Amino acid sequence: MTARPTAPDSTSETTSDVPDAAAAADVATTNDAAAAAAVPDVAAELALEQAHVDRVYAELEKASRRAADVEADGLARGRTSRTGDVRDEEMTGLFERDALVYAAARRRSMIDKQYEGLVFGRLDLGTEQSTAAEREVRYIGRLGVRDDDYEPLVVDWRAPAASAFYRATPVDPMGVVRRRVLRCSGATVVGAEDDLMVPAAPDDLVVLGDGALMAALTRTRGRQMRDIVATIQRHQDEAIRAPSRGVTEITGGPGTGKTVVALHRAAYLLYSERRRFESGGILVVGPSAAYTAYIERVLPSLGEESVALRALGDVVDGMTATRLDSPEVAAIKGSLRIRRLLARLASRTPAGAPTTLRAFIAGHAVRLDEPVLRRVRSDVLRGHQHNLAADAARMALAEAAWRSVRVGERDAFLEAFEGSRDVDDFVAAWWRPLDPRELLLGLADTEYAYEVSRGVLEHEEAAALAASYRDALAHGSWSVADAALVDDLVARLAAVQVVEREDVGFYDIEELDNLAAYGVQDVRAGIDRRVTTNSQVGIVTPADARARLMMGRIERSSWYAHVLVDEAQDLSPMQWRMLARRGRSASWTVVGDAAQASWGDLAEAGRARDEAFSGQVRQAFHMDTNYRNAREIFDYARDVILPLVPDADIPDAVRETDVDPVDRLVDGADGSMAQAAADAVEQLLAEVDGSIAVIAAGRWVEQVAALDGSGGGRVQVIDPLSTKGLEWDATVVVDPDGITAESPGGVRVLYVVLTRAAHRMHVLRPA
Numbered sequence: 001m002t003a004r005p006t007a008p009d010s011t012s013e014t015t016s017d018v019p020d021a022a023a024a025a026d027v028a029t030t031n032d033a034a035a036a037a038a039v040p041d042v043a044a045e046l047a048l049e050q051a052h053v054d055r056v057y058a059e060l061e062k063a064s065r066r067a068a069d070v071e072a073d074g075l076a077r078g079r080t081s082r083t084g085d086v087r088d089e090e091m092t093g094l095f096e097r098d099a100l101v102y103a104a105a106r107r108r109s110m111i112d113k114q115y116e117g118l119v120f121g122r123l124d125l126g127t128e129q130s131t132a133a134e135r136e137v138r139y140i141g142r143l144g145v146r147d148d149d150y151e152p153l154v155v156d157w158r159a160p161a162a163s164a165f166y167r168a169t170p171v172d173p174m175g176v177v178r179r180r181v182l183r184c185s186g187a188t189v190v191g192a193e194d195d196l197m198v199p200a201a202p203d204d205l206v207v208l209g210d211g212a213l214m215a216a217l218t219r220t221r222g223r224q225m226r227d228i229v230a231t232i233q234r235h236q237d238e239a240i241r242a243p244s245r246g247v248t249e250i251t252g253g254p255g256t257g258k259t260v261v262a263l264h265r266a267a268y269l270l271y272s273e274r275r276r277f278e279s280g281g282i283l284v285v286g287p288s289a290a291y292t293a294y295i296e297r298v299l300p301s302l303g304e305e306s307v308a309l310r311a312l313g314d315v316v317d318g319m320t321a322t323r324l325d326s327p328e329v330a331a332i333k334g335s336l337r338i339r340r341l342l343a344r345l346a347s348r349t350p351a352g353a354p355t356t357l358r359a360f361i362a363g364h365a366v367r368l369d370e371p372v373l374r375r376v377r378s379d380v381l382r383g384h385q386h387n388l389a390a391d392a393a394r395m396a397l398a399e400a401a402w403r404s405v406r407v408g409e410r411d412a413f414l415e416a417f418e419g420s421r422d423v424d425d426f427v428a429a430w431w432r433p434l435d436p437r438e439l440l441l442g443l444a445d446t447e448y449a450y451e452v453s454r455g456v457l458e459h460e461e462a463a464a465l466a467a468s469y470r471d472a473l474a475h476g477s478w479s480v481a482d483a484a485l486v487d488d489l490v491a492r493l494a495a496v497q498v499v500e501r502e503d504v505g506f507y508d509i510e511e512l513d514n515l516a517a518y519g520v521q522d523v524r525a526g527i528d529r530r531v532t533t534n535s536q537v538g539i540v541t542p543a544d545a546r547a548r549l550m551m552g553r554i555e556r557s558s559w560y561a562h563v564l565v566d567e568a569q570d571l572s573p574m575q576w577r578m579l580a581r582r583g584r585s586a587s588w589t590v591v592g593d594a595a596q597a598s599w600g601d602l603a604e605a606g607r608a609r610d611e612a613f614s615g616q617v618r619q620a621f622h623m624d625t626n627y628r629n630a631r632e633i634f635d636y637a638r639d640v641i642l643p644l645v646p647d648a649d650i651p652d653a654v655r656e657t658d659v660d661p662v663d664r665l666v667d668g669a670d671g672s673m674a675q676a677a678a679d680a681v682e683q684l685l686a687e688v689d690g691s692i693a694v695i696a697a698g699r700w701v702e703q704v705a706a707l708d709g710s711g712g713g714r715v716q717v718i719d720p721l722s723t724k725g726l727e728w729d730a731t732v733v734v735d736p737d738g739i740t741a742e743s744p745g746g747v748r749v750l751y752v753v754l755t756r757a758a759h760r761m762h763v764l765r766p767a
């Protein structure tokens with residue numbers, strides 16, 4: 001039997017020999033279980049693999065039952081009834097083994113059947129000359145399983161013993177003769193694809209299919225990203241298993257697997273240093289809620305659930321933001337100069353605070369006027385965060401009051417000041433807890449915005465900022481850029497401190513009588529949110545947008561042991577600072593492609609990013625193979641970006657469909673664009689089996705909105721910026737020039753849009 005090249009890999013020399021998409025599709029079909037019956041070799045091979053997979057599942061069930069029994073019987077009984085036959089350490093070893101396998105069984109139950117196979121790979125190790133008896137067979141899976149004799153039935157894909165599965169190439173076979181990828185449906189083996197690592201297969205070794213990678217890439221895309229654990233390529237594996245310390249940067253053009261590699265890296269870190277990363281936590285941050293929904297299955301499919309997955313608007317605990325500001329406002333809120341404005345907001349006397357302290361203390365009339373109070377405030381804030389400083393403020397007031405009197409006993413005066421009800425009332429109003437959100441909403445008043453931004457923002461910028469907070473109040477929703485501002489203010493002020501008794505969030509209201517005290521204006525039956533109370537269930541609707549904006553409690557940031565940032569090129573400097581607060585002692589994985597950036601000032605963002613990494617060592621990995629787009633689609637996108645961004649990082653697209661994108665001029669008649677988009681969608685529904693996106697410039701959105709959800713839910717209408725990081729089988733791009741003109745990143749955003757389709761793309765241009 002002759003050898004066939006392995007799947008494409010930027011590090012191997014066989015990329016040009018990749019079979020075309022049609023051939024790969026044939027492979028996928030011939031390997032179906034049904035088809036397999038007609039091909040004796042395949043059927044026999046699959047039956048052999050099935051026998052092993054059955055053994056693995058049986059072992060897991062057995063171990064799970066045994067471990068449950070051990071738990072029920074109790075460890076102690078095992079110890080006290082031990083005889084000379086079982087030595088202590090043997091006993092402990094058995095328990096440890098059971099505990100390990102039990103943990104594996106639990107993780108297996110987390111890996112839902114739909115995640116395509118607990119066992120997905122097999123290595124035959126030996127040489128071209130070795131016989132079946134001489135070759136070692138090693139199975140690779142989503143987790144490790146051992147049999148009763150502690151022999152491995154499956155090796156966890158992240159274990160060192162599995163690395164040859166990903167690293168072996170014909171140039172450097174690492175002792176591998178044949179690498180086999182198994183395709184399973186639940187616990188049933190339905191197909192296999194082989195890559196041969198030696199020039200010719202030994203006579204007794206069957207080689208199936210035309211390579212697993214092409215089969216995987218040709219498959220239909222769903223609404224959510226899939227893991228690539230069975231077909232990770234060598235250069236991807238190097239990034240996945242890179243040492244955890246410092247900063248790991250993964251760059252590359254569109255569709256090069258940066259995201260999926262970074263997610264597998266998170267799973268690898270949890271495996272290789274579980275104690276550190278599970279207890280310290282891993283934070284994964286992506287651009288949007290659509291993105292987090294898209295990738296949220298990948299880590300659970302690898303058996304890992306202990307990762308915090310957040311969109312940029314959800315990074316601050318207690319706050320959810322999805323709305324996008326206009327590019328001008330986003331630029332103001334994202335740039336570091338806004339910090340001066342925030343510093344002013346945090347140190348100003350809050351609106352409505354009393355301006356004079358009058359009290360009768362130890363027989364003396366005390367009066368402190370505004371200038372003195374202002375001085376006291378700024379002295380206190382020099383050493384404290386506002387929300388932690390009520391006591392310090394009171395002491396400073398007492399000193400100022402004493403200095404204004406200086407008659408009688410100082411200690412007696414201070415004691416009287418401390419016990420004064422008048423002072424209590426004054427401090428409660430003058431130094432009330434400040435919620436950062438309240439300070440930002442104060443900017444909705446244009447005059448106030450002018451005042452606090454003097455010397456920081458231009459007049460028009462301050463007006464735009466004020467308008468953005470009036471928008472927030474109109475919508476009852478924060479913008480994504482606001483999250484970083486709230487976070488900055490929390491760092492300055494500290495979170496609002498809540499006394500235990502008053503620790504009442506919107507959803508935990510204790511007395512329905514007193515809802516107004518918690519910002520809830522309206523209580524009605526039968527609608528909206530459910531609130532459980534001590535003895536009754538009430539239904540609460542926040543009556544106005546302000547209440548919605550202030551809902552929940554903003555918490556101080558948690559720290560993580562590792563922070564993974566995707567689409568890092570889009571983070572504003574303020575967003576880098578927000579992440580830096582969560583990654584003070586973290587290692588980082590940072591994923592991005594500058595040519596896809598929608599943030600304007602890359603230099604300022606670069607500095608903020610360097611600061612976040614605080615001088616840690618860096619290692620860089622570059623991905624140069626585009627696994628997403630058919631070559632015809634990527635060529636189209638490349639021709640758009642290169643003239644305008646000549647240094648764009650252009651990857652090599654490895655899959656061809658022989659179908660060029662459709663590029664159509666649509667006349668300006670009313671309804672023509674809607675009709676053209678509907679026609680394109682209809683054609684694509686017939687041509688691809690999976691997901692389709694209609695991505696339209698703002699002015700066309702209404703016209704194409706009706707397509708959303710059509711095709712039995714396969715069609716999604718989405719705005720250009722929200723497509724970051726996502727992909728579909730086919731896309732319809734409506735008005736590319738309009739997308740460029742309206743987007744903060746201009747043609748870079750259009751480039752993102754044009755690189756989302758795996759198999760087909762239609763581009764509609766208004767004439």
Ligand SMILES: Nc1ncnc2c1ncn2[C@@H]1O[C@H](COP(=O)(O)OP(=O)(O)OP(=O)(O)O)[C@@H](O)[C@H]1O
Pocket residue numbers: 213216217226227228231232233236252253254255256257258259260261593596627628724725726727755
């Ligand atoms: N080794 C692989 N095996 C199978 N599929 C792969 C492999 N590597 C990448 N892919 C697929 O390629 C597609 C693109 O991957 P991914 O979204 O991670 O790329 P990206 O570099 O983050 O893209 P972009 O920057 O354009 O958002 C996904 O469908 C992913 O599953």
